[in-house]
Amino acid sequence: MSHSTYKIKCVLNPHHIVDGDSCYDICIVGAGAAGLSAGIFAARRGYTVGIISTDYGGQTASTAEIENYPGCGKVEGPDLARAFFREAVGFGCSFISDRINGITRNGTIMLEGVQGQYRCRALIVATGKSPRRLGAAGEQEFFGHGVQYAGAFDPEPFRGCHVLVVGGGNSALDAAVRAALSASQVTLVHRRDQLSGERILQDRLHAAQNISVRLDTTVAAIEGGTRVESARVMDSYGAEQVISVGAVIVAVGFEMRSGWVCGAVSCTEDGRVRIDDSCHTSAEDIFAAGDCTTVPFQQIVISAGEGAKAALSATRYLDGKDGKRSIRTDWGYV
């Protein structure tokens, strides 16, 4: 199907999507809390929505247990992610399994994926982030052979092991506490002089009998044969020590996946998409939400709220294009 066919269909039938057609009113790239929440709100307003991602759930899906998504109590991350997904599809969003690498313009927006091209009248970028690498020698070599990244880690292989956790934020603390349930011993190393995760997680860390904490310490190398056998750590005076460990969990933050859109909209130096308080980017037809943006905090409920904002802004933009009155939100203000 040629571009011009897409374009005509899109312009003639902005609210109807023919099966197999790759033109949507709104494309959402990314299917974490922000993208799926955006899908729910955009589809409820009657627009055709295509959500493009290689998987769904983002960081929500890769968190074992979530206690701070208000209203849901204690919930398994994959279960919450499945609920988001089910609702987005239930309200009519199409899910397209692809990875977007580029964006061009030809009247409307054209997204370039690995599997195909997708045209839309408005775009919501919600690509989240992926775990940051430590950069230590051996980290890549032993990935999957003892090296794991926080969030998605599987505690089973740690049974009876000494586990090294690297990092000092919530995900590191959470990883250490969870690993300690099956590991014989957990050592948490953090390059700063204080942990920075939530008090409640610090309390749990200190309550565990088999977790020790080393501050002002970095990991120089991860070593072993076919699997991790030890880690070489260094204190702030430069003194090195080799610790025997069977596994290393890296929890030192995340990186952006939004490089492909940073030519089309204004981004920060570290690749986050700049947004205003309505989740509008520097382009009138591109919106963004969640961890890939300049939103100052990253939490599931914050990303879900930002996704809703991006969807309401995108539908308001399309309402204007279609000569409809701008939508009003539930309580009368926009």
Place this chain on the structure above:
Amino acid sequence: MSHSTYKIKCVLNPHHIVDGDSCYDICIVGAGAAGLSAGIFAARRGYTVGIISTDYGGQTASTAEIENYPGCGKVEGPDLARAFFREAVGFGCSFISDRINGITRNGTIMLEGVQGQYRCRALIVATGKSPRRLGAAGEQEFFGHGVQYAGAFDPEPFRGCHVLVVGGGNSALDAAVRAALSASQVTLVHRRDQLSGERILQDRLHAAQNISVRLDTTVAAIEGGTRVESARVMDSYGAEQVISVGAVIVAVGFEMRSGWVCGAVSCTEDGRVRIDDSCHTSAEDIFAAGDCTTVPFQQIVISAGEGAKAALSATRYLDGKDGKRSIRTDWGYV
């Protein structure tokens, strides 16, 4: 107990609250989605939190059925509100039943309530909004005798009645559809020439057999004996007509309850608290979240997300005051 006693306790024991003491690290005024979410996030970071409100749940509690709080599917508003409340109290927030009328400063913040005074080191304003009055003759006289406000309305008294719904946004459309389930007939009047609620709600409105819509129409008066018997409506040409109705549901938006704080922080002309993207107000120790702020959209998940932001900003502020390293959020950025 004198003010100086409160102050000393607060300064000496910022992280401990003696029973009966009215000093908290963080006071949250308002207990809707924003306030309760803020409570969850603030308490999890180890601070003492007092949530002050005459009731809890806000607009969430007064919405019959909610479909767009992502991850919760279809849920009764009061049930979702109860879940928020239970979690906030479960993480250690104190709930104080009072109405705040004023704020003074004497080193820390002193909140003036009807029942007492409450001192805190940081304040989160989350007072939401209350239904806007129509301003029609007879509206006040017949409140509770046939006149109800959308959100909290009880459809039972409408059984077999002709019900008039006033408004064109989501809450009016939702009220009309729900009233039509028990009413014999529903007439929705809206002063503009188009409805502005979500497409999905407009579709449901048009699908109902017993709902008629009158655009460009206002309500001049609500009339009757001991209860509502009729409404006088006026079209855009000034022509009046009397409609026999047994009940009137007013759904024309909401008003702010944050007047008491607008001397201490910058507010808009219509009484909304100005916030930045971290939910910080113009005062360094005052934060705000949800429908009482300049956040451009009002939805439960947006308010819950904003509450989380306000709590993270408030705890970061207190961390700084206490000489602790600023908190980092789950994924490493602040």
